[in-house]
């Protein structure tokens with residue numbers, strides 16, 4: 001049987017969440033790499049993916065960036081940039097010891113958590129850090145403080161297994177890209193078990209993560225499917241797909257339009273679309289174009305917050 005013509009398929013309403021896509025920390029990290037290439041000439045080395053998105057990494061590679069996982073893969077005499085997720089203190093120290101010029105693209109909101117961890121520990125507290133084991137931001141934050149001064153908590157269940165008395169001097173901090181709802185549940189469990197636990201000054205989950213999750217919550221109940229554009233190793237993108245599912249709406253994490261299985265759209269007349277903080281807007285347009293080539297599409301942007309945050313560049317590039 002021939003595939004139906006577009007005119008035979010029902011129209012598709014596409015609700016596009018806003019805010020979505022690039023945050024101020026990702027904009028800054030990309031600009032640091034681009035300006036460093038202009039300033040120092042190619043190649044410029046970047047330790048770890050500057051942000052967790054293949055298309056961003058590929059486009060910077062085409063401009064002269066070389067991505068490596070470890071500092072010892074960086075040759076002498078070339079500049080190196082540390083990714084937006086942050087690095088343990090030992091990494092810039094090792095770069096300095098080798099005489100390398102280095103630039104720090106750590107998001108200032110991640111650096112803020114680093115400084116809080118140091119302060120809580122200097123004040124004599126043990127820090128319970130809510131985050132995902134193995135994520136570079138978690139590795140970077142643990143690398144700011146002496147070994148043994150911080151314990152990772154990943155789930156509500158982990159709270160019951162913590163081996164501290166109820167009146168132990170504790171504090172909690174969190175990774176910036178977590179689920180707002182899951183984290184609230186973990187904090188509630190920590191506060192119930194350790195009534196004197198110190199909270200961070202202000203929220204650690206960053207504005208971009210919370211705004212993108214709220215924007216998905218605003219569209220998901222009206223949709224039969226939510227597509228989230230983001231990489232499978234992007235923490236904030238994974239959380240957006242989870243948020244949609246928790247609203248009762250199936251969701252799919254895709255890297256770009258070609259990942260869409262046309263069968264997903266069967267019976268869908270309202271589709272939600274969002275993008276993680278490291279996914280470029282061009283990929284959102286690519287997905288809308290892919291849909292419009294198959295269905296008669298009407299787009300609606302559902303704005304749940306405005307964002308006007310920008311961060312300064314490192315002094316070497318300002």
Ligand code: SF4
Nearest residue numbers: 023025107176206277
């Ligand atoms: S998601 Fe938040 S913490 Fe991460 S780079 Fe963006 S603004 Fe910074």
